[in-house]
Amino acid sequence: MRVLLLEKRPFADDLADVAVRTIGVLEREFGPYPYSDFAIVEVPTEPAAQSGFIGAAYAGYMLVRSDFLASTKADVGHFGHEIGHQWWGVSVQRSGDAGDYMLDEALAQYGALRAVEEISGAEAAGSFRSGKAGLGGEENGLRLIAAGFTYPLGRLPHEAAAYALSDAKGYLTYDLLSRTMGADRFRSALAEITREYRNSEVGWEEFLRRLQVHAQQDLGWFYNQWFGRKDAPIVELRWQRDTALRVTLLQRGDPYRLALPVVVEYADGSSQVHWLDTSSDSTTVALPADQPVVRLLLDPRNLVFHATVEEWNRARSLVPFTRGRLLWDHGDAAGAEAAFLGGLDSVPVPDVAGLEFLLRLHIGWIAEEAGQPDKARRQYQKAAQLAARPPEMLARLYWNFSKLARQRGDLATARWAATQVLAADAANGLPPRFTERARQALDETGGR
Ligand SMILES: [Zn+2]
Incomplete structure (x- = not known):
């Protein structure tokens, strides 16, 4: 393991540590690591940005852009993805278009999920899968599909939206396949493929x-449904309690064959998970419930790619974004x-999903990166005043706002905005993304 950095960085040891642990996790998932050594190599921001990448994987090493490294540090998801490419894309390559x-x-993103789950835990894996943590995941997949960027995963065209879909719905489908055929059987199949096609090419079929050979069950329905269809399951959960707890799953459109976890939370604080099968537009089951039920949650850890009706409506209203x-x-x-500017003309009333917030945040962000701080600040201020502000993007808004204020020497505003970053990051139920940077900014501008 080698870490080659352009300057001294306090988290250099963390980089090596996370990379070593990630390789350990992925060897269990994919088979032996295909190369004799691994190196993390930092590259300067400017030339890398000009050629349009933030990171890339090559045989036995990965390149990381300076600015990205400085902000994400030893991010497990990022390392899991780039190291996952050592098996998939670098060693085993694709033959044919399919x-x-x-x-x-x-498959690299599936490796990222496995690394997050093993190293950071089940809760972190749940938010990784949700897509709300800023990486590909369920929400991103639903938004792409709702916006019409949707193709069968088995026949993805070579274009940006398909790439994004593979990083969202694509790896989640592998996660589901692993659970459907059994994690050990899935691992054995992948290890066999990486062994037999090492430094070679394999076709999709x-x-x-x-x-299929390893699955010990017919996967035809799974392949047709998940690699052949281009929509998403839309599922609604309803329940009522009389002599038993009656739970109904409703599916919109052509029904999928699904096994969905339903978590029942009881008044005494305990909870129970039931896996419910559904393959029609309406399925009702009776569950035992000996004590008062507080609420039911449908797949809270995002194990099965699907939309609730609310999630689907939200994805549809965010299409311009x-x-x-x-x-x-x-x-x-x-x-x-x-x-984004065009989208401002079609903001719905009421704007429940926070479309205007996302549009103004991004118009401002583009202006900020183009060196137009006044324009950026006006957009950020308008965004901050809106009632519907998606919680997962609020810390980003205040962080950008804080940086702008500091650049123009307005330290009081910079400090105020940094404290808002801390609140927004702590309140959104996701792993904190800006807290460390905001604390550092507060320290550098006069203590906390
Ligand atoms: Zn990649």
């Missing part, structure tokens, strides 16, 4: 065939700004 992104990108964000993620700032 399986584009699924045989490399989605052959990949699926190998999984999704379109712009996709452009921005792939380097088209001008196109993204035009999409």
Whole structure:
């Protein structure tokens, strides 16, 4: 393990530690690490940004851009993904067009999920899968599908939206497949593939065939449903309690075959998980319930890719934002700004999902990166005044606002905004992303 940095960094040991642990996790998932050594290599921000990447994986090493390294440090999800590519995309490559992104990108992201689950725990894995932690996940997948960027995973075209879909719905489908056929059988199949196709190429059909051989059950329905369909299951949970607890799962549209966890929370603080099968538009089961029920939660750890009715409505109302964000993620700032500005004309009343907040945050953010701090500040101020502010993006808004204030020497505002970052980061129920930076900013501008 080597860590090659451009400057001394206090978290250099953490980088090596997380990388070593991640390789350990992924060897259990994918088989022996395919190279003799691994190195993390920092590259300067400017040239890397010009060629449009924040990180990349090569045989036996990964490149990380300076600014990205400074902000994410030893992020387990990021390392899990890039190290996952050592098996998928670097050693085992794809032959043929089918399986584009699924045989490399989605498997690398599946590795990221496994690393997060093993190293950071089940709760962190739940928020990773949700997509609310700022990485690909269920919410991103639903937004892409709602915005019409939707293709069968088994036939993804080579374009930005398909890449994003593989990092959202794609790896979640592998997670589901692992649970469906059994984690050990899934691991055995992947280890066999990485052994036999080491430094070679495998086709999508052959990949699926190998999984089928290990599955000990027919996967035809799974392949058709998850790799052949391009929509998402939309599921509504209803329940009532009389002599028993009656739970109904309603599906919209052509029903999926699903096994969904339902968590029943009782008045004494205890809870119980029931796995419910559904394959029709309405399924009702009676569950035992000896004591008062407080509430039922449908798949709170996002184990099965699906939308609730509320999530689907939210994804649909954020379509103008999704379109712009996709452009921005792939380097088209001008196109993204035009999409965000256009979206301001169609903000629904009431704007429950916080579309205007997301649009103004991003118009400001693009202006900030283009060196237009006054324009950025005006947009951030308008966003901060809105009633509907998606909690997972609030810390980002105040962090950007704080940085701008500090740049123009307004330390009082910078400090006030940094304290808002701490509150927003602590209140959103996700792993903190800006807290450390905000604390550091408070220290540097006169103590906490
Ligand atoms: Zn990747």
